Amino acid sequence: MKNITVSVDEGTYRRARIAAAEAGTSVSALVREFLRSRCQGDIGETGADQLRKALEEVDRSMIARGCTFSATGRVSRDAVHDRKALRQEEEEHRARWRPRGPLP
Numbered sequence: 224m225k226n227i228t229v230s231v232d233e234g235t236y237r238r239a240r241i242a243a244a245e246a247g248t249s250v251s252a253l254v255r256e257f258l259r260s261r262c263q264g265d266i267g268e269t270g271a272d273q274l275r276k277a278l279e280e281v282d283r284s285m286i287a288r289g290c291t292f293s294a295t296g297r298v299s300r301d302a303v304h305d306r307k308a309l310r311q312e313e314e315e316h317r318a319r320w321r322p323r324g325p326l327p
Contacts, residue, residue, distance in 0.1 A: 229254065 231239070236250075243250045300306070 239250045239253060243253050246253070
Protein backbone atom coordinates (compact mmCIF):
# COMPACT_ATOMS: atom_id res chain seq x y z
CA MET A 224 0.00 0.00 0.00
CA LYS A 225 1.30 3.50 -0.91
CA ASN A 226 1.20 6.52 1.41
CA ILE A 227 0.15 9.95 0.16
CA THR A 228 0.05 13.37 1.78
CA VAL A 229 -2.99 15.58 1.37
CA SER A 230 -3.24 19.21 2.51
CA VAL A 231 -6.63 20.57 3.59
CA ASP A 232 -7.78 23.62 5.53
CA GLU A 233 -8.47 23.36 9.28
CA GLY A 234 -12.26 23.35 8.90
CA THR A 235 -12.21 20.51 6.40
CA TYR A 236 -9.85 18.51 8.57
CA ARG A 237 -12.03 19.05 11.65
CA ARG A 238 -15.19 17.96 9.79
CA ALA A 239 -13.35 14.92 8.37
CA ARG A 240 -12.25 13.87 11.88
CA ILE A 241 -15.82 14.22 13.15
CA ALA A 242 -17.20 12.23 10.20
CA ALA A 243 -14.57 9.54 10.75
CA ALA A 244 -15.34 9.34 14.47
CA GLU A 245 -19.09 9.05 13.76
CA ALA A 246 -18.37 6.25 11.28
CA GLY A 247 -16.02 4.52 13.71
CA THR A 248 -13.07 4.77 11.34
CA SER A 249 -10.08 7.00 10.57
CA VAL A 250 -9.67 9.97 8.27
CA SER A 251 -7.21 7.88 6.25
CA ALA A 252 -9.83 5.16 5.82
CA LEU A 253 -12.41 7.75 4.68
CA VAL A 254 -9.98 9.16 2.12
CA ARG A 255 -8.98 5.65 0.97
CA GLU A 256 -12.64 4.65 0.46
CA PHE A 257 -13.38 7.93 -1.33
CA LEU A 258 -10.47 7.42 -3.72
CA ARG A 259 -11.35 3.75 -4.25
CA SER A 260 -14.95 4.64 -5.14
CA ARG A 261 -13.84 7.44 -7.49
CA CYS A 262 -11.29 5.24 -9.27
CA GLN A 263 -13.33 2.06 -9.78
CA GLY A 264 -14.08 2.84 -13.42
CA ASP A 265 -11.61 2.87 -16.28
CA ILE A 266 -8.86 5.47 -16.11
CA GLY A 267 -10.08 8.64 -17.79
CA GLU A 268 -13.71 7.59 -17.54
CA THR A 269 -16.01 10.54 -16.86
CA GLY A 270 -19.10 10.59 -14.67
CA ALA A 271 -21.21 10.64 -17.83
CA ASP A 272 -19.46 7.49 -19.07
CA GLN A 273 -20.07 5.76 -15.73
CA LEU A 274 -23.75 6.79 -15.80
CA ARG A 275 -24.13 5.55 -19.39
CA LYS A 276 -22.63 2.18 -18.45
CA ALA A 277 -24.89 1.89 -15.41
CA LEU A 278 -27.99 2.69 -17.49
CA GLU A 279 -26.96 0.18 -20.15
CA GLU A 280 -26.60 -2.47 -17.44
CA VAL A 281 -30.08 -1.67 -16.09
CA ASP A 282 -31.45 -1.88 -19.62
CA ARG A 283 -29.80 -5.28 -20.22
CA SER A 284 -31.10 -6.53 -16.88
CA MET A 285 -34.68 -5.46 -17.65
CA ILE A 286 -34.59 -7.02 -21.11
CA ALA A 287 -33.25 -10.26 -19.62
CA ARG A 288 -36.24 -10.32 -17.25
CA GLY A 289 -38.65 -9.71 -20.11
CA CYS A 290 -39.39 -6.09 -19.23
CA THR A 291 -39.57 -3.98 -22.35
CA PHE A 292 -41.00 -0.53 -23.00
CA SER A 293 -42.51 0.91 -26.12
CA ALA A 294 -44.67 4.02 -26.19
CA THR A 295 -45.87 3.42 -29.75
CA GLY A 296 -49.51 2.55 -30.08
CA ARG A 297 -50.35 3.23 -26.43
CA VAL A 298 -51.86 6.69 -26.26
CA SER A 299 -52.42 9.20 -29.00
CA ARG A 300 -51.27 12.79 -28.66
CA ASP A 301 -54.89 13.97 -28.69
CA ALA A 302 -55.76 11.63 -25.82
CA VAL A 303 -52.81 12.85 -23.79
CA HIS A 304 -53.90 16.47 -24.22
CA ASP A 305 -57.65 15.91 -23.76
CA ARG A 306 -58.28 18.44 -20.98
CA LYS A 307 -61.89 17.38 -20.38
CA ALA A 308 -60.88 13.76 -19.82
CA LEU A 309 -58.00 14.84 -17.56
CA ARG A 310 -60.32 16.99 -15.43
CA GLN A 311 -62.84 14.14 -15.17
CA GLU A 312 -60.09 11.71 -14.13
CA GLU A 313 -58.85 14.20 -11.52
CA GLU A 314 -62.36 14.59 -10.07
CA GLU A 315 -62.79 10.80 -9.89
CA HIS A 316 -59.46 10.51 -8.11
CA ARG A 317 -60.43 13.21 -5.59
CA ALA A 318 -63.78 11.53 -4.96
CA ARG A 319 -62.08 8.21 -4.18
CA TRP A 320 -59.70 9.83 -1.70
CA ARG A 321 -62.09 12.32 -0.11
CA PRO A 322 -62.53 11.54 3.61
CA ARG A 323 -65.92 10.14 4.50
CA GLY A 324 -67.40 11.11 7.85
CA PRO A 325 -65.67 12.92 10.69
CA LEU A 326 -61.94 12.57 11.13
CA PRO A 327 -60.74 10.96 14.38
